[in-house]
Amino acid sequence: MARYVLRRLLLALPALFGLVILTFVLSRVIPGDPAATLAGDGATPAQIAELRAQYGLDRPILEQAVIHVRQVLTGDFGRSIFSGRPVAEEIAQRLPATLELTFAALFLATFLGIPLGLVAALNHNGPVDHLVRLLSVGGLAIASFWLAIMLQLVFSMDLDVLPLRGRVDVATGLPPRVTGFVLVDSLVAGRPDMFMDALRHLALPAITLSLPGLATIARFTRSGVLETLQKDFVLYARAAGYGRIRLAAIYVLRNAVTLVVTQVGLLFGALISGAVAVEAIFDWPGLGTYAVQAILSADYKALLAVTMVVGVVYAVVNVTVDVAQALIDPRVAEDAR
Amino acid sequence: MNALRLLLRDPVATFGLAIVLLAVVVAIFAPWLAPYPDDAFESHLLRRLRPPSAEHPFGTDNLGRDILSRVILGTRNALLVAVSVVVAAMAIGVPIGLAAGWREGWLSETLMRVTDVFLAVPQLILALALGQLLAPGIAAAMVALALTYWPFFARTVFAETRRLRSALFVDALAGIGARPSRILFLHVLPNAAPAVLVRATIGMGFTILTAAILGFLGVGAAPPSPDWGLAVSEARQHLPEAWWFPTFPGLAILLLVLGFNLLGDGLRDAADPRLRRSRR
Amino acid sequence: MSAPVLAVEGLGVRLRSDRGIADILDDVSITVPRGGTVGVVGESGCGKSTLLRAILGILPRGAEPPKGRILFEGRDILPDRAASARGRIGFVPQDPYLSLNPVFRAGDQILEIMRRHARGSRAEHKRRLVELFRAVQLPDPEAALRKYPHQFSGGQRQRLLIAAAMSCDPALIIADEPTTALDVTTQREILALLRGLVVERGLSLLFVTHDFGVLANLCAEVTVLYAGRVAEAGPTRDVLDAPRHPYTRLLLACHPDRATDLLGIPGTVPAATAQPGGCRFHPRCPIIHSGCVVEPPPLLPLPGDRAVACPWHADPLPETIGG
Numbered sequence: 038m039a040r041y042v043l044r045r046l047l048l049a050l051p052a053l054f055g056l057v058i059l060t061f062v063l064s065r066v067i068p069g070d071p072a073a074t075l076a077g078d079g080a081t082p083a084q085i086a087e088l089r090a091q092y093g094l095d096r097p098i099l100e101q102a103v104i105h106v107r108q109v110l111t112g113d114f115g116r117s118i119f120s121g122r123p124v125a126e127e128i129a130q131r132l133p134a135t136l137e138l139t140f141a142a143l144f145l146a147t148f149l150g151i152p153l154g155l156v157a158a159l160n161h162n163g164p165v166d167h168l169v170r171l172l173s174v175g176g177l178a179i180a181s182f183w184l185a186i187m188l189q190l191v192f193s194m195d196l197d198v199l200p201l202r203g204r205v206d207v208a209t210g211l212p213p214r215v216t217g218f219v220l221v222d223s224l225v226a227g228r229p230d231m232f233m234d235a236l237r238h239l240a241l242p243a244i245t246l247s248l249p250g251l252a253t254i255a256r257f258t259r260s261g262v263l264e265t266l267q268k269d270f271v272l273y274a275r276a277a278g279y280g281r282i283r284l285a286a287i288y289v290l291r292n293a294v295t296l297v298v299t300q301v302g303l304l305f306g307a308l309i310s311g312a313v314a315v316e317a318i319f320d321w322p323g324l325g326t327y328a329v330q331a332i333l334s335a336d337y338k339a340l341l342a343v344t345m346v347v348g349v350v351y352a353v354v355n356v357t358v359d360v361a362q363a364l365i366d367p368r369v370a371e372d373a374r
Numbered sequence: 375m376n377a378l379r380l381l382l383r384d385p386v387a388t389f390g391l392a393i394v395l396l397a398v399v400v401a402i403f404a405p406w407l408a409p410y411p412d413d414a415f416e417s418h419l420l421r422r423l424r425p426p427s428a429e430h431p432f433g434t435d436n437l438g439r440d441i442l443s444r445v446i447l448g449t450r451n452a453l454l455v456a457v458s459v460v461v462a463a464m465a466i467g468v469p470i471g472l473a474a475g476w477r478e479g480w481l482s483e484t485l486m487r488v489t490d491v492f493l494a495v496p497q498l499i500l501a502l503a504l505g506q507l508l509a510p511g512i513a514a515a516m517v518a519l520a521l522t523y524w525p526f527f528a529r530t531v532f533a534e535t536r537r538l539r540s541a542l543f544v545d546a547l548a549g550i551g552a553r554p555s556r557i558l559f560l561h562v563l564p565n566a567a568p569a570v571l572v573r574a575t576i577g578m579g580f581t582i583l584t585a586a587i588l589g590f591l592g593v594g595a596a597p598p599s600p601d602w603g604l605a606v607s608e609a610r611q612h613l614p615e616a617w618w619f620p621t622f623p624g625l626a627i628l629l630l631v632l633g634f635n636l637l638g639d640g641l642r643d644a645a646d647p648r649l650r651r652s653r654r
Numbered sequence: 655m656s657a658p659v660l661a662v663e664g665l666g667v668r669l670r671s672d673r674g675i676a677d678i679l680d681d682v683s684i685t686v687p688r689g690g691t692v693g694v695v696g697e698s699g700c701g702k703s704t705l706l707r708a709i710l711g712i713l714p715r716g717a718e719p720p721k722g723r724i725l726f727e728g729r730d731i732l733p734d735r736a737a738s739a740r741g742r743i744g745f746v747p748q749d750p751y752l753s754l755n756p757v758f759r760a761g762d763q764i765l766e767i768m769r770r771h772a773r774g775s776r777a778e779h780k781r782r783l784v785e786l787f788r789a790v791q792l793p794d795p796e797a798a799l800r801k802y803p804h805q806f807s808g809g810q811r812q813r814l815l816i817a818a819a820m821s822c823d824p825a826l827i828i829a830d831e832p833t834t835a836l837d838v839t840t841q842r843e844i845l846a847l848l849r850g851l852v853v854e855r856g857l858s859l860l861f862v863t864h865d866f867g868v869l870a871n872l873c874a875e876v877t878v879l880y881a882g883r884v885a886e887a888g889p890t891r892d893v894l895d896a897p898r899h900p901y902t903r904l905l906l907a908c909h910p911d912r913a914t915d916l917l918g919i920p921g922t923v924p925a926a927t928a929q930p931g932g933c934r935f936h937p938r939c940p941i942i943h944s945g946c947v948v949e950p951p952p953l954l955p956l957p958g959d960r961a962v963a964c965p966w967h968a969d970p971l972p973e974t975i976g977g
Contacts, residue, residue: 055491170386174639178631180583182590183606183624186613194614269752276710276747277767277818278740291757310498314587318610328499329591332506340503348494366757367802 038363041370045359049352056348060341061105092118114342119334124342128324132346133217134204135316135323139308141243143301146250151290151297153251154258158293159285161263169255176252182314185245189318192241200238202320209234242319246311250304257300261293268292295366302358309347380644387640393633401450408443414600423616433618436608437598441618444600445626451601452630455516456581460574462520467527468570472558474528475535486532492525501584505593512601515594519581530573534566568645572638579634586627602627657728659826659858660686660709666721667704667713669926676926678704679882681722683953684860686826691852691859693873693890695866699923701882702862706830709860710745711736727825741771744819746829746848750811750836754803760811761799764818771822779821786817790847809840816848826858833868845872866906870894878902881923881934884953888960898956898967900939907971933964940972 089095092115093104108115114124157169193201204219205211212222212231220239223231265271266289274284309325316325324343331339363370381387405411418438426433432441474485492500501518508514538544539562547557588594589603597604602623609620667679679701686692696702707713708720711731723730726739736743747753754760761783768779780799787795790813803811812832819827829848833841849872852859861873869876870890877887878899886899897903924930930937932947939946943966953963 051487052490052494055487056494059491059495174635175628175632178579178583178628178635180586180590180603180606180624180627180631182587182603183620183627186606186610186620187624190614190617190620268755269747269749270755272712273745273747273753273815274755274763275712276707276745278737278770279766280770283766288755288758292755295757306493306496310496313496313498313502314590317591329502332499332502332593335506344495344499344503347496347499351494351496368756368804 038370041363042356042360045356049356053348053352056345057106057109058102060344060348061102109345114345115338117331117336117339119331119336119339124339127327127339128342128346130217131322131324131327134219134321135309135312135325136350137218137220138239138242138246138316138321138323139305139312141239142246142250142308143304145243145247146254146304147301149247150251150254151258151294154255154297155262155285155290155293157255157259158262158266166259169259173252173256173259176248176255179248181245181249181311182318184248185241185315185318188241188245199240202318204235204238204322205231206234206238242315242321246308246315249307249311250301253300253304254297257297258290258293261296262289265289265292291365295362295369298358298362298365302355305354306351309351378644381640384640384643386636387643390633390636390638390640393629394637397449397453397630397633400446401453404447404450408440408446410440410443411447413439413443414447415598417598423612423619425616426618432622433616435605435619436612436616441605441622444605445602445622447600448602448605448623448626449630451512451595451599452582452585452627455512455519455585456578456634459516459519459523459581459585460577462516463523463577464527464570464574466520467524468531470524471528471531472535472563475532476539476554476558476562485528489525489528489532492522493529495522497522498584498587501588502591502593505588510593510596512595512599515585515588519584519588523577523581526573526577527570530569531566534569535562538562538565568641572642572645575634575638575641579631579638582627582631582634658685658687658725659690659727660684660860661725662705662709662722663725664722665705665708665724667701667708668718669714670716670718671927674927677882677929678926679708679720680950682879682882682884683722684877684884684887686858686860688825689856689858690875691861691873693869693876694860694862694879695864695869695876696879697864697923699881699926700879702879703830704882705879706745706828706860706862708732709736709828710743711740741767741822742825744822744824744827746812746815746819746827746832748830748832748834750808750815750832753815754811756803758802759799760801760803760806760814764814764821767818768821783817783821786820787814789820789851790814790817792817808836809844812836812840812844813847816844816851820851820855824857826860827852828860828862830862831864848872866894881929882926883934883950884961884963885935886960886962886964887953888956888958892958892960898960898962899935899964900941900966900971901935903971904940941966941969 086095093101096104112125114128116122117124117127120127153169153172157166160166189201192199200206209231212219212226212228215222215225219235220232223229223235262285271284271289274288279288312321312323313325313328315321316323317329320326324347328340328343330336331343359369381391400407416439418434421430421434421438422436424430424434424438430440430442432445435441435444470485470489474482474489476482500522501515504518504521505514508517544557544561547561548554585594586601586603586606589601590607592607595601595604597608605623606620609616609623612619662682662684665679665682666677669676669678682701682705684692684694684705694702694705704713709724709726709731711734713720720732722732724732724736726736726743729738731737731739754763761780764783765776765779768774768783769776772779772782774782784795784799787798792798792810792813798806798814803814806814815832819829827848832848833844836844845868848859851857859873861869863869873890875888876890876893878885878893878901880899880901885901886893886897893902894906897906924934924937930947932945932949933939933951936942936946945965951963951965953961954965954967955961956967
């Protein structure tokens with residue numbers, strides 16, 4: 038198993054290296070002169086040239102690329118051209134917000150999607166099944182930003198039961214930072230009120246973001262269970278007298294879930310993309326809003342770092358998915374040898 | 375033709391096809407169908423933000439424009455963007471997939487690695503960056519979307535080509551001395567076509583969604599263009615009073631994407647007999 | 655004489671599907687005496703599997719409530735879908751490759767059956783299972799507990815499934831062509847093992863096959879099914895030596911010692927949704943009489959514990975068949 042994990046990690050490296058190169062190329066074709074942006078409106082050409090030298094923008098492109106690779110490898114993303122602060126620091130501050138949101142969405146999607154898919158499959162062609170099918174197609178067709186606005190309209194403006202935006206109430210404030218996850222930190226600080234506040238703020242963005250995932254997971258669970266139910270071993274288990282619930286919820290589901298796990302990996306990319314729009318609408322202080330701001334202000338240093346970080350997260354998720362699959366189905370790890 | 379008959383036997387897929395056909399008809403005849411065709415660009419400040427009524431079934435927006443008309447007129451843009459993006463992405467992705475799938479070797483490896491790298495970057499961020507780079511606007515957004523969607527075609531065609539290359543009939547053709555290019559274009563490509571078609575249909579839905587997000591974030595269509603995503607974005611300032619303002623353009627996106635997705639699912643089932651059997 | 659372990663009495667199973675209504679089984683009766691070995695033969699589509707599924711309580715969706723009774727140790731198990739008899743009926747399925755779930759350890763899958771149907775703690779179950787693994791001659795029984803199905807060969811998997819069938823101290827073993835998926839040598843080993851266990855432990859056996867050779871080796875009695883009805887029944891040796899039903903006679907005439915298919919008999923088994931009236935064999939029967947197309951022939955008792963569903967069973971067959 039350890040060898041399998043190692044193999045998977047090594048396989049992810051070339052793609053990550055490719056990503057470093059791609060981000061560098063991207064950063065050099067972003068329009069506008071970063072040095073000029075940095076210097077501000079009334080800057081003299083001399084000031085701009087000085088800044089250019091300071092950021093190494095005057096060196097040959099190949100040398101810049103080598104420097105870039107070296108910096109990325111050491112986790113040094115330079116200073117933001119927009120704010121002047123170290124990019125790594127800004128990202129470290131924002132990454133937990135995005136991860137908290139995406140994990141919450143993934144959690145919702147998985148723990149609602151799998152039971153929904155299972156129930157649908159067990160009631161094949163029944164009313165529940167049709168409902169779940171509709172949900173699973175509709176969930177993928179809905180525009181996240183529109184859903185977010187509609188949810189805000191109903192729950193924050195009309196009914197006034199959930200906060201409109203932000204991660205916490207200004208009055209309640211943030212708990213002392215330990216992990217950066219507000220839900221965790223508030224509990225560490227022993228502040229259930231903060232926890233509840235954070236949860237209420239998380240609700241709408243997480244629901245919005247979870248819907249496409251929920252749809253996908255419910256759909257693949259459904260088809261996986263339907264497929265598994267046709268298998269001889271299910272008939273055999275029934276003949277041997279397995280309990281109905283155990284048969285459906287454990288015996289069949291575990292086979293069906295191998296398909297679902299792959300989907301979770303593929304979903305993560307979509308989740309990050311979705312987070313960009315969702316964060317923008319809910320004023321969520323995460324990487325998505327950071328990326329949009331970086332793009333709009335031509336802050337290539339920041340954008341490059343965001344892309345890199347997301348790529349790494351993505352790679353980690355994919356390795357995790359592979360490993361999870363090998364844990365669920367013992368044949369996977371052996372086939373890979 | 376056989377596939378079409380199979381498709382029409384599935385009521386859900388037929389529903390999807392109906393939506394798509396309806397959208398195409400609406401797009402073509404938009405100026406004649408819209409009650410206020412001039413509202414694409416004209417504003418009427420006297421009748422701002424009116425709720426739905428007989429006169430304006432979807433209400434009016436912040437500039438007094440009839441929302442129903444703008445939804446109808448927006449269909450053309452949405453479809454145009456989707457078709458151009460998917461066709462462009464196909465034009466890039468299909469040849470790359472064919473080339474990479476046909477021969478093994480460094481070229482194939484390199485092509486697929488590049489594809490993987492593109493797939494590892496979140497599409498939206500890449501599209502945002504590219505869109506920004508090409509100066510914000512609908513054209514830039516389209517180029518950006520095409521540049522982020524081609525890897526999906528490359529992957530699909532790659533997988534199909536690899537599968538077909540090992541198929542017996544390709545060996546037989548090579549055996550009787552058919553040239554590789556002939557085999558590729560006359561035999562492999564038509565066999566890969568169903569998979570590409572399914573991918574393209576689903577890509578249409580995906581593109582409409584992503585283009586709407588770009589429009590919403592201000593990197594896509596620019597005012598006063600009757601763009602659905604843009605409309606939702608403009609509506610945000612007028613909530614909660616004008617609930618109808620974001621609702622109807624959003625529903626239009628939902629319906630059209632739903633149509634393409636249902637159609638894509640139906641096509642996939644019709645093209646893949648194995649799936650068809652298990653669906654029952 | 656003690657009561658039979660299993661008595662199927664007048665079993666009728668009807669399936670409804672989009673293609674129509676099908677009487678898969680019609681008035682089928684089979685008795686397995688305590689300690690007896692009974693074989694069921696017939697072509698595919700004759701209703702063998704449905705018979706087993708009815709006894710095991712796993713009829714497919716779309717099956718109407720079956721007619722007749724299935725008495726297991728004197729009690730009708732049809733109403734509770736055999737739930738009361740599970741564990742006491744051990745089942746050896748046809749395909750050892752497909753009958754175990756690939757993502758669970760084989761041992762755990764058997765232990766789950768024991769948890770539901772056998773007395774004792776998990777530790778005792780494990781001990782007993784290791785003993786059973788030894789009895790079915792699985793190599794390294796202790797280690798076998800921790801292995802996944804794909805880590806066993808086909809023959810070993812069938813041994814696992816035999817152990818599973820034995821795991822809850824059954825009175826009856828039901829085996830559904832347990833060797834068709836295996837190669838010839840392994841087939842012979844598995845059959846020898848099964849026979850040994852049945853004799854040694856005094857179990858009863860209901861064995862389904864289309865292979866007369868296997869049948870002669872394993873079963874004291876035989877019931878021949880055709881298109882969902884009993885064609886002929888009796889002691890295996892007598893039936894094989896002197897078959898009476900035209901179907902059995904043709905079957906054995908084609909392949910005197912190993913009739914595996916119906917080469918040489920004109921026509922095919924009718925579709926289950928389109929059974930002919932009267933005797934279901936009449937469209938293929940060389941000695942058809944006018945009465946055969948009207949009424950289904952009753953099962954006539956014959957001397958020597960035999961029975962045949964053909965009033966013309968004493969008539970000779972024509973010299974050439976088919977053409």
